[in-house]
Amino acid sequence: MLWETIRLALLSVRRNVLRSFLTLLGIVIGVAAVIAMITIGSGTTEKVKNDISKLGSNLLVVRAARPERGGSTSFTPRRLEERDLIGLRKGLTNAKAVSAASQSTVRVVYGAENIAAQVTGTDTDFFIARDWDVSSGRIFSESEVRSGAGVCILGETVRQQFFGAGDPDGMSVRVNKTSCKVIGVLQAKGTSGFGQDQDAVVMMPLGAFQRRIAGNRNIDAVYIAAQDGVATSAVQESIEGIMRDTRRLAPDADDNFEVRDMTQIADAMTSATTTMTGMLGAVAGVSLLVGGIGIMNIMLVSVTERTREIGIRLAIGAHEKHILIQFLVEATVLSLLGGLIGIAIGLALAGAASLTLSIPFAPSIPIILLAVGFSALIGMVFGFFPALRGARLDPIDALRHE
Amino acid sequence: MTEKPLITFDQVWKTYGEGEASVHALAGVDLSIRRGEFVAIMGPSGSGKSTAMNIIGCLDTPTSGRYGFLGVDAGRLDRNRRAVLRNLYVGFVFQGYNLLPRTTAAENVELPLIYRGAPASERHKLAAEALEQVGLLGRQGHTPAELSGGQQQRVAIARAIVTKPTLLVADEPTGNLDTARSHEIMELLTRLNQDLGLTVVMVTHEADIAAYAQRTIGFLDGHIASDQLNRKAA
Numbered sequence: 001m002l003w004e005t006i007r008l009a010l011l012s013v014r015r016n017v018l019r020s021f022l023t024l025l026g027i028v029i030g031v032a033a034v035i036a037m038i039t040i041g042s043g044t045t046e047k048v049k050n051d052i053s054k055l056g057s058n059l060l061v062v063r064a065a066r067p068e069r070g071g072s073t074s075f076t077p078r079r080l081e082e083r084d085l086i087g088l089r090k091g092l093t094n095a096k097a098v099s100a101a102s103q104s105t106v107r108v109v110y111g112a113e114n115i116a117a118q119v120t121g122t123d124t125d126f127f128i129a130r131d132w133d134v135s136s137g138r139i140f141s142e143s144e145v146r147s148g149a150g151v152c153i154l155g156e157t158v159r160q161q162f163f164g165a166g167d168p169d170g171m172s173v174r175v176n177k178t179s180c181k182v183i184g185v186l187q188a189k190g191t192s193g194f195g196q197d198q199d200a201v202v203m204m205p206l207g208a209f210q211r212r213i214a215g216n217r218n219i220d221a222v223y224i225a226a227q228d229g230v231a232t233s234a235v236q237e238s239i240e241g242i243m244r245d246t247r248r249l250a251p252d253a254d255d256n257f258e259v260r261d262m263t264q265i266a267d268a269m270t271s272a273t274t275t276m277t278g279m280l281g282a283v284a285g286v287s288l289l290v291g292g293i294g295i296m297n298i299m300l301v302s303v304t305e306r307t308r309e310i311g312i313r314l315a316i317g318a319h320e321k322h323i324l325i326q327f328l329v330e331a332t333v334l335s336l337l338g339g340l341i342g343i344a345i346g347l348a349l350a351g352a353a354s355l356t357l358s359i360p361f362a363p364s365i366p367i368i369l370l371a372v373g374f375s376a377l378i379g380m381v382f383g384f385f386p387a388l389r390g391a392r393l394d395p396i397d398a399l400r401h402e
Numbered sequence: 403m404t405e406k407p408l409i410t411f412d413q414v415w416k417t418y419g420e421g422e423a424s425v426h427a428l429a430g431v432d433l434s435i436r437r438g439e440f441v442a443i444m445g446p447s448g449s450g451k452s453t454a455m456n457i458i459g460c461l462d463t464p465t466s467g468r469y470g471f472l473g474v475d476a477g478r479l480d481r482n483r484r485a486v487l488r489n490l491y492v493g494f495v496f497q498g499y500n501l502l503p504r505t506t507a508a509e510n511v512e513l514p515l516i517y518r519g520a521p522a523s524e525r526h527k528l529a530a531e532a533l534e535q536v537g538l539l540g541r542q543g544h545t546p547a548e549l550s551g552g553q554q555q556r557v558a559i560a561r562a563i564v565t566k567p568t569l570l571v572a573d574e575p576t577g578n579l580d581t582a583r584s585h586e587i588m589e590l591l592t593r594l595n596q597d598l599g600l601t602v603v604m605v606t607h608e609a610d611i612a613a614y615a616q617r618t619i620g621f622l623d624g625h626i627a628s629d630q631l632n633r634k635a636a
Contacts, residue, residue: 004516015504312500315461316514316561317489319482395461399500 002329009330012302013337023298024338026291027378031342031371032349033284038367039350041277043359048273050360052266058096058226059129060236062088062243065258078247078256080219087246088222094235097225099125102209102218108202109174110162117158119175119202121209129223137169137184140205148207150180155201156188173202178212180204232263291338292378299331299386310390311398324391331383332376339375343368406473407434408569408601409458414467414477416453416624427453429624430467437568440595440602442612445621452573454621455605459492459571460484472568489517493562493570497577499554501546507533507557508542514565532560536590552583556590563594570594572604576611588614 013020062084065077085100092098101122108117120126123145127133134153144151152175159168168182189198210217226235239259247256303310310323347363354361411433418425427450435441435458445451456462457469460476461484469477476487488494493514501510511529520528533539536556546554555575562570572591576584592614594600604615612618613632620628 308500309502312502313513313517314485315459315488315494317485317517317565319485319517321482322517396456399496 005326005329009333012330013334023294023334026294027335027338027375028342030288030291031339031375032346033287034281035343035346035371036349037280037284038277039363040353041280042362042364043354045270045273046362047359048269058232059262060224060232061260062222062239063258065256080222084246085222087242091242092238094227094230094238095224096227097125097128099123099129099223100206100219101126101223102214102220104213106176106213108158113162115158115161117200117202119213121204121206123206126223129225133187134184135187139184145205148205148211150208151183152180153184153186153203154182155186155199157197157199158202159185175202176213232261236261292382295331295335295379296382296386299327299383303327303386303390307398307401310393311395314395315399320391324387327387327390328380328383332379335375335379339372343371408437409435410470412468414464414469417465426624431626437601438599439617440615442615442618443605444607444612444618449621450624451605451621455571455573458603459494460487489514491568493567495558495562495572495575497574499558501554501557504545506543506545510557511561511564528564532564536560551579552586555587568601570600570602574606
């Protein structure tokens with residue numbers, strides 16, 4: 001009986017191809033929009049997550065705080081100094097790596113080639129903290145860091161620019177007019193979420209950077225990696241305590257430094273994109289509602305058009321429920337069909353978007369199943385009233401209907 | 403015959419509207435029709451003949467009085483129970499054929515069996531038999547648009563008899579047909595009445611069509627004005 005009804009519904013969809021298609025259009029557009037939005041949205045979320053995890057997981061960054069605009073006049077940020085670093089190295093028990101770094105964008109030259117690279121002066125812990133290793137050669141030795149030797153590690157972009165397919169090991173490049181010997185090449189990281197080439201970099205020991213490039217003994221930032229299994233928030237608390245002790249801050253004084261938890265930033269950005277996805281999905285959902293009203297409209301027309309047919313069916317023994325089911329199934333089949341077409345179109349759109357925007361294609365099975373279920377539900381809900389109207393018809397009146 | 407009548411009207415009233423504006427379509431009708439009879443109902447429009455036919459076919463219920471069908475007080479049954487009764491015991495033939503458009507003859511004939519929950523194989527078999535009985539074997543795959551008026555009415559008759567009903571209710575079955583076609587349809591109905599013992603109640607306003615019946619009941623202003631056996635059949 002149900003199978004018969006479904007067959008009948010499909011038959012009636014086929015009989016009015018154009019009208020069925022126009023009816024479906026609302027659902028198709030609605031479902032396609034929802035699927036495309038959510039698939040693209042979750043792709044973006046995934047990309048943001050990846051980008052942030054490229055910076056290194058469990059990473060905390062200590063910097064001199066920027067003065068808050070309009071904040072208390074007593075606030076004075078203080079540059080990070082050797083003392084702060086020593087204090088953190090000694091005091092932190094829940095950190096896996098504590099690394100000082102200073103950066104500057106400088107022109108790097110090799111032969112006739114030159115490139116603007118971000119030059120970072122740092123130490124061996126940096127590679128642990130940032131979860132970054134060399135793909136060839138080696139990182140600095142402890143003695144090179146201590147003495148501030150003129151050695152450097154190239155980022156993949158710099159290597160390619162200067163040496164193409166060749167091996168740069170042992171070659172000399174000029175960084176800001178001083179020469180340094182290449183000892184390794186960093187693993188490629190690709191472009192960051194903010195469109196920055198993370199491989200256009202050169203690493204050198206902090207001492208060498210301070211002496212030869214910066215010309216001062218400043219430290220821009222301290223990168224700290226939390227020990228595995230330790231919450232970054234706990235490490236952040238320890239850091240704040242040690243920094244305040246080292247700097248002898250009075251209990252009521254403001255911090256004159258800032259600690260950033262990259263995990264928190266990652267969470268914040270992820271939740272921002274998730275919220276955005278949800279909102280876009282909701283807006284697209286409104287068009288689904290409109291699609292549902294379209295179905296109701298056409299089902300009412302269909303019931304009126306087929307009043308005589310309903311009369312015949314009632315006369316030869318159909319129950320109210322048979323007529324109700326017939327039109328409900330018809331509406332459901334119609335909207336389900338629209339939903340399936342919509343899912344196909346939505347996924348195609350999301351696929352195209354992921355290619356052009358180079359974000360991951362992240363179709364979500366639960367969302368697709370939800371869309372299928374929801375479009376079926378729309379058919380049932382919006383098909384119910386017209387179907388009931390058909391089922392309640394008086395067979396004598398219905399037979400008389402012209 | 404000592405057998406109980408198939409159809410009994412016992413002071414049946416059917417009233418439309420209320421108070422001053424009320425109209426009595428049937429005003430205390432008594433009637434009985436035996437199993438196997440072929441009855442023609444005649445009368446001018448507004449005489450109550452259609453109302454009587456709708457009640458006989460279990461499509462409608464009396465306002466008061468008792469309508470007995472197969473010994474059951476059919477006038478007191480609800481919508482769905484009457485639907486079951488129609489499906490099992492009544493076949494309908496209409497003036498306008500009332501076949502489902504763009505649906506094949508076989509599918510049209512199978513329709514009442516679907517509501518009975520019959521399996522597909524049985525439906526196909528019974529539909530083919532019914533179409534053979536009305537002389538349309540080989541036309542199963544044709545849609546109403548591909549059939550003549552007479553053929554469409556034959557499909558409608560096949561649909562009415564496919565459930566092997568006790569009663570066939572025909573509402574001006576020849577109203578849309580020319581004379582030759584009309585007589586063919588009447589001969590078919592007569593044959594079904596005689597061969598299958600099918601009780602036929604037919605509304606018509608043409609005397610030569612009514613002449614095929616054994617008995618003619620004349621309605622006027624909600625009453626039975628005449629009830630006589632036809633000479634030809636008698």
